[in-house]
Amino acid sequence: MIRKKISRDLSCAINSFNFANLLYKFKNILKTLISKITKNSAGFTLIEALVVIFVIGTISSMMIVNWRKNESQYQLQRAAQEIVQNIRKAQDYALSSYRMEWPSEPNGLIPRSYGVQFEEGSPTYFIYGDSIGNIGYQNPEDIQETYTTIETGIEIDSLGRSTLDVIFLIPEGFVSFNNPSNVSSVTITIKRTGKTCPSVYCRSIIVRNTGEINIQ
Numbered sequence: 001m002i003r004k005k006i007s008r009d010l011s012c013a014i015n016s017f018n019f020a021n022l023l024y025k026f027k028n029i030l031k032t033l034i035s036k037i038t039k040n041s042a043g044f045t046l047i048e049a050l051v052v053i054f055v056i057g058t059i060s061s062m063m064i065v066n067w068r069k070n071e072s073q074y075q076l077q078r079a080a081q082e083i084v085q086n087i088r089k090a091q092d093y094a095l096s097s098y099r100m101e102w103p104s105e106p107n108g109l110i111p112r113s114y115g116v117q118f119e120e121g122s123p124t125y126f127i128y129g130d131s132i133g134n135i136g137y138q139n140p141e142d143i144q145e146t147y148t149t150i151e152t153g154i155e156i157d158s159l160g161r162s163t164l165d166v167i168f169l170i171p172e173g174f175v176s177f178n179n180p181s182n183v184s185s186v187t188i189t190i191k192r193t194g195k196t197c198p199s200v201y202c203r204s205i206i207v208r209n210t211g212e213i214n215i216q
Contacts, residue, residue: 072192072201079154079190080203080215083125086148087166087205087213090114090127091175093145094168100129100145114145115167118188120159123150136165136178150190157191157202164188166207175209184209 092098093114102109112133118125126147128137150156164186165178177186185208195201204216 075151075154076190076192076201076203077215079151080205082148082150083188083190083205084213084215086125086127086146087116087207089146090116090166091168091173091211093127093129094170095173097171100143102129102131102143110170111142113167113169115165118156118159118164118166120156120162120164123155124148125150125156130167133169135167135176153193154190155193157189157197159188160186173211175207175211177207177209 091114093100097110098114099108099110109129109131111129111131113130114127115130115137116125116127117137124147127145128142129145130137130142132138132141161179163179166186167176167178168174169176177183185206188205188207189197190203190205191197191199192201206214206216
């Protein structure tokens with residue numbers, strides 16, 4: 001009778017394939033087995049022991065799969081938040097008229113604007129100072145301030161163009177973009193390497209010319 005109850009509970013849990021339900025059913029199975037042990041000194045039979053081992057193995061496998069899936073989502077979110085923080089950092093530089101080190105200026109230089117440049121398909125991006133205000137990074141007259149590598153396994157999927165500059169003018173911090181410069185917003189899409197967008201493996205960072213930044 002007890003074996004039939006255990007088999008029935010296990011069958012229901014596996015057929016429903018619901019993690020919470022499986023835990024509940026497993027709890028009931030353990031209660032049944034413990035009840036049998038207290039009433040019968042014979043202990044477990046081989047079949048009952050195998051059932052318990054199977055259930056524990058199934059739960060462990062599901063927990064590992066769920067952990068890996070959640071870790072993937074957390075990594076995407078961290079990478080998107082880091083991009084937002086670096087865009088805000090460039091904006092803070094512009095609002096504070098931050099003086100950066102400049103090779104030809106012993107006391108440093110306050111550039112005309114600060115920007116963040118992204119390249120489609122690249123795992124890196126950088127903050128730079130624009131010395132002559134020509135809307136966008138131009139080497140060698142502009143200087144890179146910080147260089148950031150996105151987390152391993154994450155890359156920039158699309159920008160709506162091959163190269164994107166998010167630019168903050170000094171001292172007001174007004175936002176503008178390059179190629180073209182008259183758009184009201186841009187979207188930076190990142191993804192897990194080897195995946196395609198749109199999917200759960202992607203995040204979009206939307207930057208508006210009002211200074212608002214959202215992650216979707």
